[in-house]
Amino acid sequence: QANILPFYLGLLAWLCVFCVHAEDPYRNFNWVITYGQISPLGTPQRGILINGQFPGPTIECETNDNVVVNVVNKNGVKQRKTSWQDGVLGTNCPIPAGGQWTYHMQVKDQIGTFSYFASLGMHRAVGAFGGFNIQARPVIFVPYLKPVAEFTVLISDWWKSDHKTLRQRLDNGKALPKPDGLLINGSPRATSFTGQAGQRYLFRVSNVALTTSINFRIQGHTMTLVEVEGAHTLHESYESLDLHVGQSVSVLVTLHSPAKAYYIVASTRFTKPVLTATGLLHYAGSTAKPSLPLPVAPTYQVHWSMKQARTIRWNLTANAARPNPQGSFHYGTIPITRTVVFANSKATIGGKLRYAVNKVSHVNPPTPLKLADYFNIPGVFKLNSIKPTPPAGPAVLSPSVMGFTLHDFVEIVFQNNENSIQSWHLDGYDFWSFWGRTMEFDTEEKMGPRDNQQTRMKAVYPKSWSAILVSMDNKGMWNLRSANWPRQYLGQQLYARVWNDEKSLFTEYDIPQNALRCGKAK
Numbered sequence: 001q002a003n004i005l006p007f008y009l010g011l012l013a014w015l016c017v018f019c020v021h022a023e024d025p026y027r028n029f030n031w032v033i034t035y036g037q038i039s040p041l042g043t044p045q046r047g048i049l050i051n052g053q054f055p056g057p058t059i060e061c062e063t064n065d066n067v068v069v070n071v072v073n074k075n076g077v078k079q080r081k082t083s084w085q086d087g088v089l090g091t092n093c094p095i096p097a098g099g100q101w102t103y104h105m106q107v108k109d110q111i112g113t114f115s116y117f118a119s120l121g122m123h124r125a126v127g128a129f130g131g132f133n134i135q136a137r138p139v140i141f142v143p144y145l146k147p148v149a150e151f152t153v154l155i156s157d158w159w160k161s162d163h164k165t166l167r168q169r170l171d172n173g174k175a176l177p178k179p180d181g182l183l184i185n186g187s188p189r190a191t192s193f194t195g196q197a198g199q200r201y202l203f204r205v206s207n208v209a210l211t212t213s214i215n216f217r218i219q220g221h222t223m224t225l226v227e228v229e230g231a232h233t234l235h236e237s238y239e240s241l242d243l244h245v246g247q248s249v250s251v252l253v254t255l256h257s258p259a260k261a262y263y264i265v266a267s268t269r270f271t272k273p274v275l276t277a278t279g280l281l282h283y284a285g286s287t288a289k290p291s292l293p294l295p296v297a298p299t300y301q302v303h304w305s306m307k308q309a310r311t312i313r314w315n316l317t318a319n320a321a322r323p324n325p326q327g328s329f330h331y332g333t334i335p336i337t338r339t340v341v342f343a344n345s346k347a348t349i350g351g352k353l354r355y356a357v358n359k360v361s362h363v364n365p366p367t368p369l370k371l372a373d374y375f376n377i378p379g380v381f382k383l384n385s386i387k388p389t390p391p392a393g394p395a396v397l398s399p400s401v402m403g404f405t406l407h408d409f410v411e412i413v414f415q416n417n418e419n420s421i422q423s424w425h426l427d428g429y430d431f432w433s434f435w436g437r438t439m440e441f442d443t444e445e446k447m448g449p450r451d452n453q454q455t456r457m458k459a460v461y462p463k464s465w466s467a468i469l470v471s472m473d474n475k476g477m478w479n480l481r482s483a484n485w486p487r488q489y490l491g492q493q494l495y496a497r498v499w500n501d502e503k504s505l506f507t508e509y510d511i512p513q514n515a516l517r518c519g520k521a522k
Contacts, residue, residue: 024106027061029069033128041181041188043160048118048127055186055208056130058152059116063137063321065107072100087119088427088479089364090495093371093518094120102514109321111136112230113204113248114456115154122163122170124485129154129208134230136321143318144226144235144252147202151193155205155243155266155277156183157212167489173352176486179212182266182277191264191279200254202226207243210485213269213305213421213459215240215297218281219262219290223251225312230430231326231454232318240297242269242305244459245423246483255281260288267297270421274299302421306461314432314451326454331432331469337408340388343415344422344460344482344492347395354491355482359393360386361491362400367519369401369495370477374511377520386494390415400494401477406507407500408472414460422460423483426496431470433458457483472498475508 031050038047038054050056061067073095087103095101111134118128131152136142157179159166166176185191195201203223207214217223217240224237227250241249264279280290298304316327347354347361354361365372365380372380381399388402404410412431416422432452460466481493500507 024064024066025062026066026068027059029057029059029067030072031056031069032072038127038186040158040183040186041160045160046126046162048123048163050128050130053130054127055154056116056128058131058133060133060135061107062135063107063109063111063140065134067103067105067107069103069105070100071095071103073097088481089120089368090479091368091370091477093368093516093521095516101516104512107134110134110230111321112227113206113250114229115206115208115248117208122167122485122489124208125159125161125166125210126163129156131204131206133204134321140321140323141319143232143315144224145200147252148199149195150202150204152185153191153203153205153216153264153279154183154185154208155214155216156207157181157209157214157268157275158183158188170353170486170489173348173350173354175353176211178271179210179268179275182212182214182268182275184264184266184277184279187279188277189279192282193264193279194282194284195255196284197255197259200252203251203253204248205241205243205251206248207245209245211245212271212275213242213244213423214266215242215269217241217265217295217297218253219265219295220257221253221255221262221281223253226250226252228312228453229456230320232315232320233453234313234315234451236311236313238308240295242298242308244421244457244483245485246425246457247423247459253281255283257283259283259286261286261290263290263294265294265297267299269298269305270300270302272300302461305421306464309459312453314453316451327451331471334409334469334471336411336469338388338404339411339413340402341390341413341415342480342494343390343417344487345395346418349395349397354395354397355487356395356491357400357494358386358388358390359395360400360494361395361397362493362495363397363491365399365519367521369399369497371515371517371519371521373477373497375521380520383497397491401497402494404472404496404498405500406472406475406498410470410472411467412470413465413467414458415465416460416462419462421462422487424458424460424480425456425483426468426470426478426480428474428476428478428498429470429472430454430456431458431468434467434469472496474498475500 036049114132117124267276386400
């Protein structure tokens with residue numbers, strides 16, 4: 001008898017969800033979600049498994065493939081023109097215990113390294129996450145030498161507590177304790193990869209942690225960065241890379257060192273104490289063991305991380321999923337039609353810990369916002385309940401929805417007055433990112449060079465601001481949230497209602513026939 005639980009699948013990968021196209025190949029996946037006992041840190045605990053696996057299976061597909069995932073619930077992807085399948089509480093009803101639901105997606109004009117995870121409550125704290133890799137079509141040139149193989153690497157923080165215990169702690173208005181450890185592909189020590197001396201390998205690395213920035217490195221080897229969340233980068237070499245919560249990268253590694261085993265290391269950033277997980281990179285044919293010490297990396301140095309982030313630049317001449325160069329989209333020449341400033345904050349409301357954006361701490365109504373909007377159900381949310389600039393006064397609890405006009409070119413400034421790093425994700429979109437160190441917003445500094453990285457995640461350093469430029473060309477109800485999951489759970493999120501009054505399948509698809517209904521939409 002399998003244990004059952006309500007379930008959401010959030011696809012952080014940048015997927016375009018279209019009505020499936022018969023002319024493109026299909027990739028069909030059947031997933032059964034169950035509870036099962038796992039012991040990643042040596043202590044038996046209840047985990048969430050997908051087809052009996054922890055972490056879950058990796059989705060491998062190619063640009064324009066139709067991906068069909070049938071989720072049987074026995075227990076951050078760009079969704080193009082259909083927020084219906086976004087997998088968050090503002091757009092979807094949970095898959096009920098004992099039920100099933102099928103996601104239909106087309107990864108239209110996309111490549112890159114991404115991840116997926118369970119997005120309901122604190123489920124992702126105990127599993128139900130995995131890699132999502134989109135290969136370029138064979139006819140499309142890839143701007144780096146072809147690797148002989150690829151390795152998917154999921155780095156994460158971990159707690160020994162059950163997800164319900166963690167959720168109850170947050171519901172009681174208390175912050176999560178510090179994580180008990182780090183994992184690489186679900187293990188603190190046991191993950192290993194094997195390669196041939198002299199050969200080149202692509203490591204697809206994703207930070208699927210709940211709260212923790214993580215530094216990643218491979219002993220005795222440099223890593224050449226080639227892709228960040230679906231966009232090709234200029235080729236820079238690194239001894240180690242910081243990945244903030246939710247970020248994904250692809251790096252090329254050539255096995256050029258003496259034949260033996262080498263440590264793969266993940267360690268926490270900006271934490272005391274520093275937590276570490278290790279894996280192994282084996283050279284085929286060698287039985288020599290790795291040697292200490294582990295390669296060093298920064299621990300708390302925030303400025304080091306910021307300086308490294310500034311070295312990551314968009315490759316203007318390379319193509320991505322399509323043959324035209326990435327730089328042919330001249331974002332710097334497009335007039336900005338609107339600027340909004342979002343300030344994150346910590347608050348106490350009703351004696352309990354909450355987090356807010358512009359003094360609104362989001363709460364999810366029983367009826368998903370998208371369903372309420374589609375069916376014109378009154379009393380679920382108020383449009384523009386959040387202000388476009390940080391207001392004075394205390395934080396309040398409310399569904400947080402801001403309206404945007406379809407095809408606006410919007411500048412969003414993230415203002416971080418707190419002492420911790422923030423990481424932001426906007427569903428349904430990619431954007432161009434800019435950096436700032438003080439609270440004075442200077443347009444010329446924000447615009448800067450024309451090769452600012454296109455990405456899906458945005459880190460904002462302590463006492464700093466960061467800005468993004470985003471073309472609001474994807475109609476729907478889209479979640480803008482902190483990637484730090486407890487902050488998201490306690491209200492640091494909002495929904496962008498991107499809209500025009502024209503009803504057309506060219507701008508938004510109809511509600512899926514299998515859409516689940518709950519709350520007032522039943």
